[in-house]
Amino acid sequence: MAATTSFTSFTIEPHHLPSKTSSLSLRHLVLSRKLFSLPSPSLALRSQPRFYPLLASQPDTNPFFDDNFDKPREECGVFGVIGDPDAASLCYLGLQKLQHRGEEGAGIVAADTESSKLRSVTGMGLVTDVFASPESLKSLPGTMAIGHVRYSTSGATASLKNVQPFLASYRFGQLAVAHNGNLLNHDKLKMELESRGSIFNTSSDTEVILHLIASSTSRPLLSRIIETCESLEGAYSLLFLTANKLYAVRDSYGFRPLVLGCRPNGALVFASETCALDLVDAKYIREINPGEVVAVDLADMSISSACLMPPKPRKACIFEHMYFALPNSIVFGRAVHESRLAFGKALAEESPVPADVVIPVPDSGFYAALGFSLASGIPFQQGLLRSHYVGRTFIQPEQHIRDLSVRLKLSPVKGVLEGKSVVVVDDSIVRGTTSSKIVRLLRDAGAREVHMRIASPPVVGSCYYGVDTPSESELISNRMDAAGVCRQIGSDSLAFLSLSKLHDLLGDEAPTFCDACFSKEYPVPPRKYEQVELSYMEA
Incomplete structure (x- = not known):
């Protein structure tokens, strides 16, 4: 896939800044540490702008659509490096490892030490598409860089102007930001800023953060970042970059992950997941704490x-x-593969079924299926093979053609399935469309029985904290019980991991996890700002 790459940046100008002065309050504990004297994990650390595009953005249209999308999608992944001469190259590698967290666009902003300038490359497509030209990384010199891969929550899905990191210039210099999450009150904040003269260049909630920082009169930048973040509601793990500093921020609830690592040469690395640290030979130090x-x-x-x-x-x-x-x-301090193994074992104990073979829906169902097999004693095999070389498929008008598209990504192994009673373990069911296609695929391959086992509770609520989920009316488990879902997807039986069992597996930490998509108990209730909008329109 050919990538569309941009070298766009923005200029922020102050506009009748408020006269109030503020500074970092004593309530904000500030500590300075040298590189190898990191804070302990138990320590709680934590003008109206106008944007003018300097270069024209590329067209927003995208003719592709993932017809098989039937999973919640993580919206973004972030990666940052400071103190390494190959910062941009390391960022490029780290983003590739985080590619599963966003496939629509990618970008890197690096700080050129010699010129004290921030330089940016962003584009549509996979990381390898955006940086296909060797000149792309060569244009990003310096010892500091931050990067971003994205799906969209707030903002047009396929718009180049919404690809991060965002790079802006304002009265204190240049500032870049990369954001993983979703701001629940960004509409309210945006309307308040616009009512005072702000002009927005993108439809991304992340731009609100830059406007708030630019309009703040606090000193120094750390104070402006804190003041801004304390006005935000929702989920955010943020990386900021200036000509001489890198900042990492995590929202007070800690919805989305953000970790810190250290390379052998002393460079510090920030990433959404530890797998990205491993790739660049960075030792995991700890999480960035909530708040x-x-x-x-x-x-x-x-x-x-x-x-x-x-x-x-x-x-x-x-x-x-x-x-x-x-x-x-x-x-969040837990090994992911161990969690999925435990979910699978618990699922087998809660919902046993006589069968000949257990197979996963690749790739995320692998460890849960293995756990189910270990607990049940039913042999584990790979009955479905996933192709990792298939991109998004064009929308096709005929249903039977769309149904065939699942076979591009999943291929049955007939020797494992023919004449067998099969337990299929998947991580979740959202709309149910992909599950029904998988059931038909397995029956066509000769499976005698197909028993679906889902290693999570039923998804009944939309996520508002940085995950792309359908509306509640589209969630199949919100519209019908397990028996109805079973009939809808055509399996012989269906069972989910119960929410109570999930809580048992999490133990004392259960209250520290958000399970709103299963329980509809939202830590930060979704809000609507009809009254604010009405007042704004009347003004």
Whole structure:
């Protein structure tokens, strides 16, 4: 796939800044640490702008559509390096490892040490598409860089202007930001900013963050970041880059993951998952704590830490362990593959079924299926093979043609399936469309019985914290019970991991995970701003 690449940046100009002055309050604990004196994991660290595009953006249209999309999608992955002469190249590698977290677009912003300028390359497509030309990485010199891979939550799905990191210039210099999450109050904040004269260049909620920082009168930048983040509601793991510092921020609930590592040469690395640290030979140090703001100064590699106020109870996304994260990652302090193995074992204990073979829906169902096999004693085999070389498929008008598209990605192994009673283990069911296609695929391959086992509770609620899920009316388990879903997808039986069993597996940490997609108990309730919008329109 040919990538569309942009070297676009933006200029922010102050516009009648408020006269109020503010600074970092004493309530924000600030600590300075040298590189090898990191804060302990238990320590709680934590003008109206106008945007003018300097170069024209590329067309927003995208003729592709993933007809097989029937999973929640993690919206973004972030990666940052400071203190390494190959920062951009390491960022490129780290983003490739995080590619599963976003396939629509990618970008890197690097700080050129010699010129003290930030330089950006962003584009549509996979990381390898965006940086297909050797000149792309050569144009990003320096010892600091941040990168981003994306799907979209807020913002047009296939718009180049929404691809991050965003790079802006304002009265204090250049600032780049990469964001993983979703801001629940971005509409309200955007309307307030626009009512005072702000002009937005993108439809991404991340742009609100830059506007708020640019309009803040706090000093220094750490204070402006804290002031901005304390006005945000929702999920955000953020990386900021200036000419001489890198900042990492995680929202007070800790919805989305963000970790810190250290390379043998002393360079610090930030990433959405530890698998990206492993790739660049960075030793995992710890998570960025919920509500923590970390600043690293390139001059001496010292670390400053502060905490957002008020503190909140952690509500980490449990779906990271079920589907989003790679199994070789440690997320929220837990090994992902161990979690999925435990989910599968519990599923076998809760919902046993006599069968000849257990197969996973690749790739995320692998460890749960293995756990089911170990607990049930039913042999485990790979009955479905996944092709990793198939991109998005064109929309086809005929249903029978669309049904065939699943075979591009999943191929049955007839020797494993013919005449067998098969247990199929998947991580989740969202709309049910892919599950029904898989059931038909297995029956066509000769399976005598198909028993679906899902290693998560039924998905009954939409996510508002950085995950692309359909509306509740589209969620099959929100419209019917397990028996109805079973009939709809055509399997011989169907069972989900119960929510109570999931809580038992999480133990004392269960209250620290967000399970709103299963329980509809939202830590930050979704909000609508009809009254704000009405007042804005009347004004």
